Amino acid sequence: MVINYLILAHKNPEQLYRLVMRLDSRNVNFFIHIDKAVDISAFSKGLSGLSNVYFLQNEDRLFTPWSDINGCKVLITLLKKAYEKVKTNAYCLSLSGQDYPLKDNNYIYNYLKNHYGKNFISIYKMADIWPEWRTRLERYNFHFPNNQRVFTGIFPLADKRCFTFRNFKKSFYLIKQLGLAKVIQTFFKSRRLHPSYIEPVGGSAFWALPIETVGELLKYINEHPEFLDYHEYTHVADEILFQSIVNLIKQPREIAESTTYTNWERKRDDDSGPVLFHTKEDLQELLTLNDHYLFARKFDTRLGSFILDELDRKINFQSY
Structure with a gap:
């Protein structure tokens, strides 16, 4: 072996x-x-x-x-x-x-x-291990260089969770990190839906x-x-x-x-x-x-x- x-x-x-x-x-x-x-x-x-x-x-x-x-x-x-x-x-x-x-x-x-x-x-x-599991899968999450334990994610306009104070706050943070163009581009993406043919675990x-x-x-x-x-x-x-x-x-x-x-x-x-x-x-x-x-x-x-x-x-x- x-x-x-x-x-x-x-x-x-x-x-x-x-x-x-x-x-x-x-x-x-x-x-x-x-x-x-x-x-x-x-x-x-x-x-x-x-x-x-x-x-x-x-x-x-x-x-x-x-x-x-x-x-x-x-x-x-x-x-x-x-x-x-x-x-x-x-x-x-x-x-x-x-x-x-x-x-x-x-x-x-x-x-x-x-x-x-x-x-x-x-x-x-x-759901048994991550109370926040939906945000892992349904937001557009961004990670930053230098292996810092820092990330943030936002929901697009197609998702009703986009219209919350928290989402706008995270959007401003992303603008500072990645620029306005990246955030606007993300807003106009489709809603994130996990593929139905496989169960996420x-x-x-x-x-x-x-x-x-x-x-x-x-x-x-x-x-x-x-x-x-x-x-x-x-x-x-x-x-x-x-x-x-x-x-x-x-x-x-x-x-x-x-x-x-x-x-x-x-x-x-x-x-x-x-x-x-x-x-x-x-x-x-x-x-x-x-x-x-x-x-x-x-x-x-x-x-x-x-x-x-x-x-x-x-x-x-x-x-x-």
Whole structure:
């Protein structure tokens, strides 16, 4: 069996290097996208000589603002690269450059091999996880560069929700960010309606899919280009697009929870996303997780390397 790691990174080159070296082993490939806004050379240094590491080149690199559709487009490109290389007996795992393994390579390999065919992708009814789910799908949402956790969206004139104080307030904000022409253009778009031929569901953007599922997923996207086009304005599209397709093409018994752990119960002080693991207390939380979890997010080596060092030591890292 082959494991294909699909990694999106935009900062901390040394952390990406550590992640790859930690996971590097037999029958492993790395397909990596570096945000077009940053210099790729700082990330590829030290890794480009490895025969199983493939960086997307400039013609395939995109700017990937937080929660923007470009994250999905990049993942699709990475999936295509992986599928071109191996079409049977393989898994594709999506990671960010700030994720880290909780198990050694031998455990990861055997876990996936023993559960081969299972699609590890968290899937939930939209209303069960996001009270604001309609705005994700029905507004024209815009995300801004530099990976800031900032976005806003507006309803067009064809939607009665356009005529609210909140919508006009957001429109003025967008004018400042994108210009008057973009806002006027958006006002005259049609009402956003999710395609009726597929049920929208949501879940974690980090998953592990058998290569056979990847082939079916890519086929579906190729046959329904309008589905990708629709999500051009979806907020956090990578938490909806892939999940909805897998939910359509696979039976419930073939789907399991993501193997990547994220603590959404605690937020950062600035409410800018999931907690960053870096303290002794965080280490204890990670070490007592269910053995189903192979990875966790997120970590930031700018806060120090203590927790990554301790994970390596306690996991007793070994190759296979």
